[in-house]
Amino acid sequence: MKLIKLFIAFVVLNLGAAQAVLEVTVVKKDANAFPIIVSHFELVGKGAQDKDISKIIQANLERSGRFNVVIPETIIAQDVDAQHWKRQNIEAVVTGNIEQQSDKIYKFSVSLFDVYSNKQLFTKTTRVHVSGFRKVAHQLSDHIYEALLGESGSFNTLLTYVTVTTDAKGDKEYRLNISDSDAMNVKSRIKLKTPILSPVWSPDRSYEHKKIAYVSFENDRSEVFVWYPYTRRKIVKLPRFDGIASAPSWHPSGKSLVLTLSKKGNKDIYSYNLADKKLTRLTHNPSIDTEASYSPDGTQLAFTSNRSGQVQIYIKNLTTGKISRATFEGRYNAKAVFSPDGKSLAMVHRIDNDYRIAMLDINTKDLSVMTNNELDESPYFSPNGDMIIFATNRNNKGLLSVVSVEGNRSYELSSQTGEVREPNWSTYLEK
Amino acid sequence: MKNIMLLPLVAILSACTGSGGFLESNTVVIEERGAEDKTVDAIVRDESGFNWSDLTKPFNQATNTTQANAKEQAVDKLKASDTNFVLYFSYDGADISDEATQEIIKHANFMRDNSGVKLRLEGHADERGTREYNLALGENRALSVKEVLGLYEGLDGRIEVISYGEEKPIAKAHDESGWEKNRRVEFIYK
Numbered sequence: 325m326k327l328i329k330l331f332i333a334f335v336v337l338n339l340g341a342a343q344a345v346l347e348v349t350v351v352k353k354d355a356n357a358f359p360i361i362v363s364h365f366e367l368v369g370k371g372a373q374d375k376d377i378s379k380i381i382q383a384n385l386e387r388s389g390r391f392n393v394v395i396p397e398t399i400i401a402q403d404v405d406a407q408h409w410k411r412q413n414i415e416a417v418v419t420g421n422i423e424q425q426s427d428k429i430y431k432f433s434v435s436l437f438d439v440y441s442n443k444q445l446f447t448k449t450t451r452v453h454v455s456g457f458r459k460v461a462h463q464l465s466d467h468i469y470e471a472l473l474g475e476s477g478s479f480n481t482l483l484t485y486v487t488v489t490t491d492a493k494g495d496k497e498y499r500l501n502i503s504d505s506d507a508m509n510v511k512s513r514i515k516l517k518t519p520i521l522s523p524v525w526s527p528d529r530s531y532e533h534k535k536i537a538y539v540s541f542e543n544d545r546s547e548v549f550v551w552y553p554y555t556r557r558k559i560v561k562l563p564r565f566d567g568i569a570s571a572p573s574w575h576p577s578g579k580s581l582v583l584t585l586s587k588k589g590n591k592d593i594y595s596y597n598l599a600d601k602k603l604t605r606l607t608h609n610p611s612i613d614t615e616a617s618y619s620p621d622g623t624q625l626a627f628t629s630n631r632s633g634q635v636q637i638y639i640k641n642l643t644t645g646k647i648s649r650a651t652f653e654g655r656y657n658a659k660a661v662f663s664p665d666g667k668s669l670a671m672v673h674r675i676d677n678d679y680r681i682a683m684l685d686i687n688t689k690d691l692s693v694m695t696n697n698e699l700d701e702s703p704y705f706s707p708n709g710d711m712i713i714f715a716t717n718r719n720n721k722g723l724l725s726v727v728s729v730e731g732n733r734s735y736e737l738s739s740q741t742g743e744v745r746e747p748n749w750s751t752y753l754e755k
Numbered sequence: 756m757k758n759i760m761l762l763p764l765v766a767i768l769s770a771c772t773g774s775g776g777f778l779e780s781n782t783v784v785i786e787e788r789g790a791e792d793k794t795v796d797a798i799v800r801d802e803s804g805f806n807w808s809d810l811t812k813p814f815n816q817a818t819n820t821t822q823a824n825a826k827e828q829a830v831d832k833l834k835a836s837d838t839n840f841v842l843y844f845s846y847d848g849a850d851i852s853d854e855a856t857q858e859i860i861k862h863a864n865f866m867r868d869n870s871g872v873k874l875r876l877e878g879h880a881d882e883r884g885t886r887e888y889n890l891a892l893g894e895n896r897a898l899s900v901k902e903v904l905g906l907y908e909g910l911d912g913r914i915e916v917i918s919y920g921e922e923k924p925i926a927k928a929h930d931e932s933g934w935e936k937n938r939r940v941e942f943i944y945k
Contacts, residue, residue, distance in 0.1 A: 519922040521886055539890075545917045546890055568894050568918055571887040584891065589898045589916075591891045612891040628888055635847070654849075659885040672885050677881060699929075701885055720929055741783060746886070 330484065340626045345484075346507040346724070346737040346744060354732050358472060360391050361409065362418040363400035365434070369424025372455075380461035384479045384506060385468065387708075389634060389733025402447075404437040415439050416472055428454045434464050436471055445471045446718070458509055463755070478706040481505045482750040483713070484523040484536055485724060487512070489742035500538060502553055505706075507737050511553065515541040518542050522702075525750035528578040531555070534750070537572035537581055546570045548583050550598070562596060571614045576622045582606065584614040593627055606640065607647070619666045626650065626660040626669055637671055639686070651684060653691045659702065660684075663709050663729075664751075670694075670703040670712050681714050683729065694727055704749045715745040806865055822871060829869050830944045838862065842900060844938040847884075849895035859903045862942055866910050874910075875943040876900050876919040879925075881934035890920030900940050 329698040362382045367373050385391040394414060402419045409417055420434035435447040442468045448467060452460050462480040469477030498521055500514040502649045516521070523538035538548050548562045548569045562569060567586030574581050580597040593616040595604045607613040611631040618625055625640040635659040637651040651657040656674030663670065663683075673682035673693060681703045694712065703714040706726075711733075713726045722743035727734040737744060834840065838861045844850070851859065866872060878897030880889035897916040905911040926933035 519919070521890070521920075521922070539887075541919065546920075567916070568890060570890050584887070586891070586894055588903070589894070591894070612888065612895065614891045615885065615887045628885070630847075635884070656884065658888050674884075677883075699882065717929075720927075 327559060344501075345510050346739055348383070348387060348507055349736045349738070350387055350389065351734045352732065353392070353738055354728075357390055357392040358416070359394065359414050360385065360418065360468075360472070360597075361394045361400065361414050363396055363420070366399050366421035368421060369430075371424040371427070372430060375422055375430070375454075375457060377422070377457055377461040377464075377658040378418070380458060380506065380508075381418065381465045381468070384462065384465040384477075387506065387735050388469070388477070389728060389735065392472060402435055402494045403432075404439075406437070406439050406442040409439045416445075416468075418468060423506065425451065430454065430457075432460060436468055438472075458504060462504060462506075474745075475710070476708045476752075478708045478710065478749070479505050480753055480755075482525060482534075482753070483507060484525060484750075485737075485744055486520045486523065486753065487645055487742050487744050488722070500536070500551070501583045502536070513553070514540075514551065514559070516540065516542050518544075521546070521746060523746060524573055524576045524748045526578040526581075527576050527751045528638040529752060529754045531753070532577060534753075535578075536748075537574065537583075539570045539572065548572045548581075550581075560598075565589075571616065573615075573617045575618055576620060582616040582618065582625065584616070593625070595676050595754055604614050606642075617661045619662045623668060624662075624666075626662060628660070637669065637684070650686065650689075651691070652689065657682070661704055663705050664707060665709055668729075670705060672715075674703060681712060681727070683712075694729075694731055695725070697725075700725075702746055702748075704747060706749050707751045713747045713748060713749050771935065775882045826872050826944070828871065829865070829872065833861075833865050836861075838865070840942045842940045844880075844896050844936060844940070846934075846938070847892065849892065849899045850939075851899050855900075856903060859900055863904050863910060866913065867907065870909075870924070873913045873945045874904070875915045875917065875945060877941040877943060878916070879923060879937055879939050879941070880921045881937040882921045882924065882929065883934065884921075885920070886920055890918050890922075891919045893918035896938075896940050900942075 362378055365376050367376060370641045382393050382395055386393045400417060400419050404417045416439060417437040423431045425431050430452050432452055433447060433449045436445040438577055440444050446467065448464060450460060465479040466477035477562040482502060483505060484502045487501055489497050493717055498516050498520045499512040500520050501510050501512040503510040518541040523536050523541040525593045526535045528534045534554055536551045538549055546568045550560045552558050565585045567589060569583055569585055571584040572581050579599060580595055582593055582595050584591055585594050590610055591612045591614055592605060593607045593613050595606055606625060609631050611629055613627055613629045616625050623642055625642055627638055628635060629638050635656045635658050636649055637657045638647050639650045640647045654673055654675065658672045660671040662670040667686060668682045669686060671682055672679050678698045679700055680693050680697060681700045682693045683690050684691045699717040701715045703712050705712055711726050711728050713724060715722055716725045722745045723738035724744050724747045725734060725736050839858045842855045842858060866874060876897040878893035880893045894916065897918060900916050901916050904914055924937040926936035
């Protein structure tokens with residue numbers, strides 16, 4: 325028995341090294357986290373035995389910091405004894421079973437039971453192809469999250485990030501990875517000896533249209549590429565422009581993107597339409613304008629500029645064309661992104677010699693610093709606006725950190741084999 | 756001995772750069788050469804077989820080699836002189852100091868004398884601040900250097916500017932001792 329376990333561990337580790345699977349560490353949870361039981365699912369049929377997706381749901385809820393997940397050793401039946409769990413201060417119970425129906429098709433039945441009202445909140449029954457197990461687990465996690473907290477979850481979404489490993493000779497390998505929101509199901513098809521920067525998911529909801537814009541130095545200069553990981557699996561290079569091309573960010577339609585170009589050396593922001601290949605200049609200023617990002621409704625564009633002599637965030641109203649300064653606190657504010665409700669910006673904010681993540685209320689201009697690190701970069705909101713993912717540095721090694729906007733919860737994604745950086749969290753996917 | 760050798764060298768260098776009518780500041784270059792003991796020592800050692808006419812020939816007229824070799828040798832010779840191939844910058848700065856200007860003028864001289872060489876200016880930044888802003892900043896640094904070189908006729912079209920931002924640090928230290936070495940522009944001849 326011991327031998328078998330060892331063998332499995334070995335295989336998993338190997339997979340980890342090959343696919344750059346990140347280690348997830350929950351750092352801080354809500355003091356009033358919701359006590360919930362997520363029972364192992366009942367597995368019916370030979371093929372179902374290794375497919376207990378309750379583990380994915382348990383990890384999702386726990387990672388959000390809003391749940392205290394209790395996992396009983398024995399499987400809890402779907403007729404829940406409310407009084408028993410009430411005595412143990414459990415407020416909700418998730419049960420389920422997975423039944424193999426044919427070679428690749430399984431039937432799921434998952435229920436959420438509310439202990440205090442003594443009511444079944446839902447039972448979801450679905451037939452799932454074996455390839456859809458993870459997706460169903462994330463969808464179920466979102467259902468549970470929403471039913472109990474009254475807010476949308478961000479589990480059925482995707483991450484992209486860059487990993488960097490250094491071999492014995494000191495040569496670096498850069499990988500552009502995509503994964504589920506739990507950093508599992510990793511695909512890393514783009515592997516280069518040269519730096520990769522700023523990957524960003526297009527806001528398209530369907531896998532067919534979903535794509536990633538990123539910056540690569542593979543031709544010895546910064547160029548913007550668009551990768552279609554699901555359909556054509558192809559990579560399109562944007563036309564060659566003078567100087568640097570960088571800092572891509574998508575229009576909410578997914579049909580065009582903004583990027584920074586340095587035509588004649590002047591770094592300004594341009595919009596590039598993928599269909600008609602038309603380039604439109606959005607800023608005209610001799611200073612550095614870069615790191616543009618659309619508001620969720622596409623009417624505003626936040627960007628970094630040193631036009632005042634300091635590095636600050638500006639917002640361009642795309643209807644009126646008016647540009648106004650958004651940040652006034654501190655001498656360095658950069659890389660702003662809008663929250664999903666469009667009311668706030670997350671950004672990199674310098675305090676003394678430290679670069680930290682801060683949030684700005686656009687209306688009141690209140691700036692709150694979210695972190696206590698030395699070198700934070702690349703903040704992005706989770707699609708429900710509940711958390712911010714960013715890159716940071718510990719003991720001179722890059723890792724990803726995720727903090728709730730209230731600051732009461734956080735977790736980390738790190739790599740045993742190298743550095744992790746440049747995270748981006750997708751918007752919602754099709755259901 | 757060193758002082759005696761220095762004087763004719765200064766005179767000839769002065770005549771050489773002066774006759775080209777290329778740069779105003781050749782006297783500065785010569786003063787720096789004179790102040791650098793290493794250069795003078797090398798010439799002293801060569802005294803017995805020293806050919807004065809070599810000094811008046813542009814580097815790319817060297818014979819018995821392919822053109823590529825000649826370029827390489829010319830660049831090697833420039834490297835062996837006290838010319839800096841890396842210039843450093845202040846935090847968030849892209850301004851060229853007076854000292855840096857003198858170094859850039861040496862490169863301008865070299866490019867004039869070696870019409871076959873092309874120059875790639877690589878701008879870099881330290882790790883602080885965002886990667887994308889640093890990419891822009893690195894390009895500004897390289898462009899500042901190009902701007903000085905571009906004052907001289909015929910050089911502009913031979914200069915390529917690129918930026919790596921903070922992606923290729925040469926110093927690993929995560930404090931000012933490392934950062935000051937990483938805020939730089941590198942001269943790479945092709």
